[in-house]
Amino acid sequence: MCSTGGDDGETLLNPKPPLPEKGTLCRKCKTSKAQVILQIKDAYCKECLIALCNHKFRAILGKSRIFGNEQKSVLVAFSGSASSLALLKLLSDAVAAGPSHRRIMACPKIIYIDEGALLGMSAEERLTKCKEILEVTAGFGFPVYAVPLNVQDSSPVDITNYEIHGNTDDKLKSLFESVSDTTSKLDLLNRLRCNVLSSCAQQLKTSLVMLADNSTSVAVKILSGVSLGKGASISLETGFSDSRHSDVTFLRPLRDFTSKEATIFSIFSGCPKSVFVPSLLTMSKMDSSIQRLTETFIVNLQNEFPSTVSTVYRTGEKFCSTPSNQPCAFCLGPLDTVHKPCSALEATDFSRELSTGKKPESSCGSCDCKNKLRSTLVQTLCYSCRLIVCSVDNPELLPSTVLENAREAQSFSKMKSQIEEFLISEGE
Amino acid sequence: MPVSCTTNCGRKAILRRPKTGTSLCKECFFDAFETEVHHTITSGKLFYPRQLVAIGASGGKDSTVLAYVMKFLNDKYDYKLNLMLLSIDEGITGYRDDSLNTVKENKNDYQLPLKILSYQNLYGWTMDRVVEEVGKKNNCTFCGVFRRQALERGAVMMGASCIATGHNADDIAETVLMNIMRGDVARLGRCCAAITSSDGALPRVKPLKFCYEKEIVMYAYFRKLKYFSTECVYAPNAYRGHARNFLKELERIRPSVIMDIIHSGENLVFQTGIKTPQQGTCSSCGHVSSQELCQACTLLLSLNEGKAKQGVSKKSHKIRST
Numbered sequence: 115m116c117s118t119g120g121d122d123g124e125t126l127l128n129p130k131p132p133l134p135e136k137g138t139l140c141r142k143c144k145t146s147k148a149q150v151i152l153q154i155k156d157a158y159c160k161e162c163l164i165a166l167c168n169h170k171f172r173a174i175l176g177k178s179r180i181f182g183n184e185q186k187s188v189l190v191a192f193s194g195s196a197s198s199l200a201l202l203k204l205l206s207d208a209v210a211a212g213p214s215h216r217r218i219m220a221c222p223k224i225i226y227i228d229e230g231a232l233l234g235m236s237a238e239e240r241l242t243k244c245k246e247i248l249e250v251t252a253g254f255g256f257p258v259y260a261v262p263l264n265v266q267d268s269s270p271v272d273i274t275n276y277e278i279h280g281n282t283d284d285k286l287k288s289l290f291e292s293v294s295d296t297t298s299k300l301d302l303l304n305r306l307r308c309n310v311l312s313s314c315a316q317q318l319k320t321s322l323v324m325l326a327d328n329s330t331s332v333a334v335k336i337l338s339g340v341s342l343g344k345g346a347s348i349s350l351e352t353g354f355s356d357s358r359h360s361d362v363t364f365l366r367p368l369r370d371f372t373s374k375e376a377t378i379f380s381i382f383s384g385c386p387k388s389v390f391v392p393s394l395l396t397m398s399k400m401d402s403s404i405q406r407l408t409e410t411f412i413v414n415l416q417n418e419f420p421s422t423v424s425t426v427y428r429t430g431e432k433f434c435s436t437p438s439n440q441p442c443a444f445c446l447g448p449l450d451t452v453h454k455p456c457s458a459l460e461a462t463d464f465s466r467e468l469s470t471g472k473k474p475e476s477s478c479g480s481c482d483c484k485n486k487l488r489s490t491l492v493q494t495l496c497y498s499c500r501l502i503v504c505s506v507d508n509p510e511l512l513p514s515t516v517l518e519n520a521r522e523a524q525s526f527s528k529m530k531s532q533i534e535e536f537l538i539s540e541g542e
Numbered sequence: 543m544p545v546s547c548t549t550n551c552g553r554k555a556i557l558r559r560p561k562t563g564t565s566l567c568k569e570c571f572f573d574a575f576e577t578e579v580h581h582t583i584t585s586g587k588l589f590y591p592r593q594l595v596a597i598g599a600s601g602g603k604d605s606t607v608l609a610y611v612m613k614f615l616n617d618k619y620d621y622k623l624n625l626m627l628l629s630i631d632e633g634i635t636g637y638r639d640d641s642l643n644t645v646k647e648n649k650n651d652y653q654l655p656l657k658i659l660s661y662q663n664l665y666g667w668t669m670d671r672v673v674e675e676v677g678k679k680n681n682c683t684f685c686g687v688f689r690r691q692a693l694e695r696g697a698v699m700m701g702a703s704c705i706a707t708g709h710n711a712d713d714i715a716e717t718v719l720m721n722i723m724r725g726d727v728a729r730l731g732r733c734c735a736a737i738t739s740s741d742g743a744l745p746r747v748k749p750l751k752f753c754y755e756k757e758i759v760m761y762a763y764f765r766k767l768k769y770f771s772t773e774c775v776y777a778p779n780a781y782r783g784h785a786r787n788f789l790k791e792l793e794r795i796r797p798s799v800i801m802d803i804i805h806s807g808e809n810l811v812f813q814t815g816i817k818t819p820q821q822g823t824c825s826s827c828g829h830v831s832s833q834e835l836c837q838a839c840t841l842l843l844s845l846n847e848g849k850a851k852q853g854v855s856k857k858s859h860k861i862r863s864t
Contacts, residue, residue, distance in 0.1 A: 432813055461752040469574055
């Protein structure tokens with residue numbers, strides 16, 4: 115509608131200006147010929163690009179004050195992608211740097227999550243992938259671990275000793291098979307990955323996990339997160355640090371790097387070639403899931419309007435999260451399911467009631483099923499986790515930690531309602 | 543095989559609701575649609591008794607359904623509102639003439655007073671002339687700014703104390719996505735409210751806020767409401783089109799995405815310390831503005847001086863009012 119928002123029709127973002135000519139000098143050192151162009155107009159030579167990336171990386175970590183004067187161990191989640199390699203290389207150089215070059219006092223450990231069971235890969239194929247991962251990471255000199263993606267907790271082992279166990283895979287396969295749509299599968303996969311990384315970090319006595327999200331993937335996560343109802347927790351899913359999991363903090367030091375920067379850096383700095391590891395998204399059609407659609411949309415829009423990714427990224431930087439007393443039993447994020455007057459949630463529940471003539475108590479409250487476990491579970495989940503759980507046919511297959519968190523939340527809630535009249539509320 | 547209405551009223555279902563996926567008969571659909579709008583109005587406390595409400599009427603499906611439902615609910619639930627239709631003539635030949643005729647029919651059908659204001663009278667420029675001057679890319683900016691002020695002025699002239707517009711759930715979800723893509727944090731914080739009011743300007747109310755666009759069409763179709771259904775001839779080149787297509791594709795994958803996006807928009811928390819523009823008044827026309835000259839006066843100035851293309855460049859984006 116034309117009157118929505120006022121000045122919506124204009125093409126705010128100017129279409130692509132012409133690229134610098136070949137033979138242009140590097141804008142930093144002005145002596146060597148430029149070999150790469152970033153952000154349309156910034157031309158750099160190889161050495162300056164490497165220096166720029168190193169400087170940016172160390173500045174982000176230095177500013178966060180996470181690493182002080184004593185060595186801290188950090189678990190680096192490695193997927194085989196060019197961004198993962200860039201992260202490893204940047205971290206490795208930062209650790210080996212001299213004290214006057216902003217050395218980072220970190221003790222990295224590398225971990226690879228084997229998700230082959232989900233895609234029906236054979237044991238042989240999965241072990242071959244592990245070998246390929248070891249080949250590209252061994253050169254950095256850090257210990258490399260592998261862990262299978264699992265519904266229940268599993269332990270990280272040295273990648274050279276990694277073995278496949280059929281029965282743990284079965285639970286995972288049953289869970290994913292009982293999920294009706296790809297969008298929910300991908301969201302569920304993300305949650306499981308976080309849980310696995312958090313558990314492994316604790317077992318390896320590390321309180322920090324580094325992820326290789328770059329600005330493009332962050333922009334995609336922001337937009338797809340909004341579409342999945344994650345408004346309240348987007349800043350945790352895409353921000354620099356995420357401390358939802360007790361004792362473990364997730365970091366995204368590469369989020370300021372475009373995917374182009376990260377890839378070019380990994381090539382220029384002599385990293386081994388990236389390892390292709392198939393995933394649920396591989397070769398999927400554009401309309402198979404919200405995540406894939408969003409990625410296609412942003413990448414295509416970026417071609418026509420080159421500041422798309424950076425604008426979405428910077429908008430995302432302005433979000434934050436308010437912690438709630440009882441976190442979501444699944445994602446541990448803030449609960450955004452209080453019925454505020456004239457809100458989308460309230461309107462949806464009202465519509466459902468009207469259309470089916472059912473009262474909320476007889477249904478799970480989030481969809482039209484009658485599953486008792488689901489209806490109690492759903493009360494302890496945030497809006498977007500409810501969407502995932504409602505697409506899981508058999509909620510008993512969910513991770514036991516989630517079910518336990520839910521039970522705990524429920525009993526606390528019962529206790530609170532019993533003593534509510536005697537509680538003195540803070541402020542207000 | 544005949545499907546029966548899921549409310550178990552016993553009647554045969556004739557449609558499936560895009561919003562909930564349930565199958566309903568005609569009567570139950572009307573009832574559900576109307577009750578939901580009533581619920582939005584009461585839970586959002588959108589109106590108060592004896593209020594004069596100007597309904598922005600363009601002759602399109604949203605405003606036609608809005609006018610019909612507001613009148614219906616006003617009678618059924620005795621809101622005690624004084625409803626009026628307010629229509630703006632942008633001066634787009636062929637498009638606006640026809641839709642204005644529809645509005646005149648609405649006036650007769652619903653027995654509501656009607657006021658029509660034109661850009662020509664208010665500003666001295668029709669959209670046809672603006673497009674001749676500015677070209678086909680940035681004209682939506684002019685129209686949007688002019689219309690907003692025109693609605694405001696018309697409502698004040700009629701003595702109304704609020705303006706009701708037909709913005710539907712799809713519009714709001716689209717706006718959330720657009721504002722993220724444009725980095726407009728100030729608008730993002732406001733676009734999900736059912737009542738938007740900037741100090742000094744009349745509050746704007748969106749009773750159809752949670753109605754899916756498809757259901758509005760269904761309602762108009764089954765109620766046999768007449769509306770004008772052509773897209774504005776100048777619309778195709780708008781940036782908003784990208785967000786709209788994206789939303790349509792999203793809806794195909796997961797129909798609840800429209801409400802999910804609105805939910806996200808409502809629950810976004812912003813960091814403190816973000817600069818928001820300050821409210822003041824325009825030195826030329828006295829309208830609410832965060833700059834010395836309000837948007838409409840700025841654009842008019844550029845049109846009259848023949849420097850129209852400057853009005854919508856990136857530089858002027860910084861001086862936009864809220």
